[in-house]
Amino acid sequence: xxxxxxxxxxxxxxxxxxxxxxxxxxxxxxxxxxxxxxxxxxxxxxxxxxxxxxxxxxxxxxxxxxxxxxxxxxxxxxxxxxxxxxxxxxxxxxxxxxxxxxxxxxxxxxxxxxxxxxxxxxxxxxxxxxxxxxxxxxxxxxxxxxxxxxxxxxxxxxxxxxxxxxxxxxxxxxxxxxxxxxxxxxxxxxxxxxxxxxx
Amino acid sequence: xxxxxxxxxxxxxxxxxxxxxxxxxxxxxxxxxxxxxxxxxxxxxxxxxxxxxxxxxxxxxxxxxxxxxxxxxxxxxxxxxxxxxxxxxxxxxxxxxxxxxxxxxxxxxxxxxxxxxxxxxxxxxxxxxxxxxxxxxxxxxxxxxxxxxxxxxxxxxxxxxxxxxxxxxxxxxxxxxxxxxxxxxxxxxxxxxxxxxxxxxxxxxxxxxxxxxxxxxxxxxxxxxxxxxxxxxxxxxxxxxxxxxxxxxxxxxxxxxxxxxxxxxxxxxxxxxxxxxxxxxxxxxxxxxxxxxxxxxxxxxxxxxxxxxxxxxxxxxxxxxxxxxxxxxxxxxxxxxxxxxxxxxxxxxxxxxxxxxxxxxx
Numbered sequence: 094x095x096x097x098x099x100x101x102x103x104x105x106x107x108x109x110x111x112x113x114x115x116x117x118x119x120x121x122x123x124x125x126x127x128x129x130x131x132x133x134x135x136x137x138x139x140x141x142x143x144x145x146x147x148x149x150x151x152x153x154x155x156x157x158x159x160x161x162x163x164x165x166x167x168x169x170x171x172x173x174x175x176x177x178x179x180x181x182x183x184x185x186x187x188x189x190x191x192x193x194x195x196x197x198x199x200x201x202x203x204x205x206x207x208x209x210x211x212x213x214x215x216x217x218x219x220x221x222x223x224x225x226x227x228x229x230x231x232x233x234x235x236x237x238x239x240x241x242x243x244x245x246x247x248x249x250x251x252x253x254x255x256x257x258x259x260x261x262x263x264x265x266x267x268x269x270x271x272x273x274x275x276x277x278x279x280x281x282x283x284x285x286x287x288x289x290x291x292x
Numbered sequence: 293x294x295x296x297x298x299x300x301x302x303x304x305x306x307x308x309x310x311x312x313x314x315x316x317x318x319x320x321x322x323x324x325x326x327x328x329x330x331x332x333x334x335x336x337x338x339x340x341x342x343x344x345x346x347x348x349x350x351x352x353x354x355x356x357x358x359x360x361x362x363x364x365x366x367x368x369x370x371x372x373x374x375x376x377x378x379x380x381x382x383x384x385x386x387x388x389x390x391x392x393x394x395x396x397x398x399x400x401x402x403x404x405x406x407x408x409x410x411x412x413x414x415x416x417x418x419x420x421x422x423x424x425x426x427x428x429x430x431x432x433x434x435x436x437x438x439x440x441x442x443x444x445x446x447x448x449x450x451x452x453x454x455x456x457x458x459x460x461x462x463x464x465x466x467x468x469x470x471x472x473x474x475x476x477x478x479x480x481x482x483x484x485x486x487x488x489x490x491x492x493x494x495x496x497x498x499x500x501x502x503x504x505x506x507x508x509x510x511x512x513x514x515x516x517x518x519x520x521x522x523x524x525x526x527x528x529x530x531x532x533x534x535x536x537x538x539x540x541x542x543x544x545x546x547x548x549x550x551x552x553x554x555x556x557x558x559x560x561x562x563x564x565x566x567x568x569x570x571x572x573x574x575x576x577x578x579x580x581x582x583x584x585x586x587x588x589x590x591x592x593x594x595x596x597x598x599x600x601x602x603x604x605x606x607x608x609x610x611x612x613x614x615x616x617x618x619x620x621x622x623x624x625x626x627x628x629x630x631x632x633x634x635x636x637x638x639x640x641x642x643x644x645x646x647x648x649x650x651x652x653x654x
Binding site for chain 1: 312314335337338339340341343344345346347348349350351352354355356360375378379382383500505508509511512525526527528529530531532533534535542544545546548569571572
């Protein structure tokens, strides 16, 4: 499934980052994902083969993204590791980045940050249009937070930066935290918040 | 000769091929962390929170196709790791959780951090096994590994009272039980072949119980020789190469409607190695529960699970790889002409998905 370039005025549409990662993903890379609507972009557009291993909780629990990536480096060392996590999930179990750094796991953590519990925001838009509550988040500077753990921090703020920054982060010889300021409106490949609320 | 029970436990893990275990240390199981020092090929990974340690053990099971091991302390550690038990139970992964417990002499008095794990995990563990005798510590661990992997895999808790871990035993470590795998019966193989050979628009949904190069390679061979499109369920996306012409797309949560419309035209569903859960089934609408809209074959190594929610036309409680191997051995026969249009179907799917992406940009 190929993707078409789509732009938003409230942040990066995450498909641009997924498309950039496709260019660097190795044949036996381990890809892990947390739960959340951000994960529908790699679910739709990330190319995977049978030598890859894709790990995420089918039950939809938040939190497995970063720990599963750490486990990939310790249980099956030597493979490329890509983690997809949202800002909500990152703040739940993202502290295990310390474990990755302590044991030298070169994990690449792609934080899709829309400053919201985005999936709940989408359900709100559907069930209670125009009445937003309890889903907005004020977050730390994820790139700086990653640096404070000993990872290399990156930030993607525009679609044009995606390709170059992903290339640098994937080539970095060690753990990296790559924050993308993603569009909240483009909540998934299948839906836009403004479109849901106007139904 | 007498050994510490904790040494026998560590040696039993070693004999089960465990070389990575994920933990948050606790004073309730100090003899075990101490015993690991004498097993340098068994790496104890120290995590920052039991939830993280538990998730890592679940990932280990997916990565290595062998049980993950997570070790946490009593009460507070056990509660923190609960999310990993819940995920392991729903996702059907084999994980053994070793959990500390207060001394047996103090139980029932609300001893420090005491907790009744059999009650707490009654809805999320396949079994909770408390070691009540140091001489049977290896037996308890071997049973836990066996139960975690059999039928539908899942979490098993082994409860380790502090006094048992500090105790001595003359018993020996134990290795793993022989794997009990089931193959399809000749009659079921014949019926499945008959259904497959006559279907004009079959769809395979291949899932998480297919592990490793041999099983996945045979899945691809099966798709090729029988001319079958293969869909990957929610978060099992590497099961089938997304660039391959036989790839029917991904049954992710809220899959694109256009893609589902194409899949719903199928005249036979073959679900191999996956419990049919709410995400992949789009809220039990595809396949429709409890009676699917089209004939369905469900293959899963658990006779209790096959037929529990759905009424399949043919249910096989056998190992999914053995099923695929049986199909390959029998061969496809004359594939109906209609199936030769597989490449066109792939193009149609691709155009529908591009259409989705274009649509949201406008």
